[in-house]
Amino acid sequence: MMIVKRLYKQTLFILIPVAALSAFIEPKKLPLSILIGGVLALLNLKGLARGLESLLGTYRPTGKLVMLSMVRLFLLFAVIVVLAVYKLVNLLGLMAGFTVVFLLLIKEGLKVAKES
Numbered sequence: 001m002m003i004v005k006r007l008y009k010q011t012l013f014i015l016i017p018v019a020a021l022s023a024f025i026e027p028k029k030l031p032l033s034i035l036i037g038g039v040l041a042l043l044n045l046k047g048l049a050r051g052l053e054s055l056l057g058t059y060r061p062t063g064k065l066v067m068l069s070m071v072r073l074f075l076l077f078a079v080i081v082v083l084a085v086y087k088l089v090n091l092l093g094l095m096a097g098f099t100v101v102f103l104l105l106i107k108e109g110l111k112v113a114k115e116s
Contacts, residue, residue: 003108004049010104011038018100022093033089037097040076045101047072 015038019031051069055061083089 001049001053003112004046007045007101007104007108008042010108011042011101014104015097015100018096022096026090029088029090030093033091033093034097034100036083036089037094038101039097040079040094041098041101044072044076045105 015035019034022030022034047069051065051072054065080094083094084091
């Protein structure tokens with residue numbers, strides 16, 4: 001869980017300037033889209049971390065764990081679809097926010113693996 005906390009700090013440190021710089025490209029939707037994408041990715045990561053912690057405690061996937069994972073993915077998909085259908089966000093900006101979190105996760109994962 002410590003890696004998730006570090007990831008939150010680094011993501012905020014990078015996402016906010018990226019969103020501010022994107023305001024020069026398209027000031028209407030792009031900055032907010034990047035921030036929303038980053039927040040959705042962080043929430044998804046937090047749910048994934050919780051699921052993995054509970055899986056490590058039981059040594060086998062339970063029906064509750066599988067169901068909660070499916071609900072988490074469905075909610076993520078539903079939020080993205082609603083945002084896209086009502087054209088509230090720029091989809092490229094949303095993907096940029098997800099990508100920032102993903103790249104930071106890879107960087108932190110490699111750092112932890114190197115330390116081990």
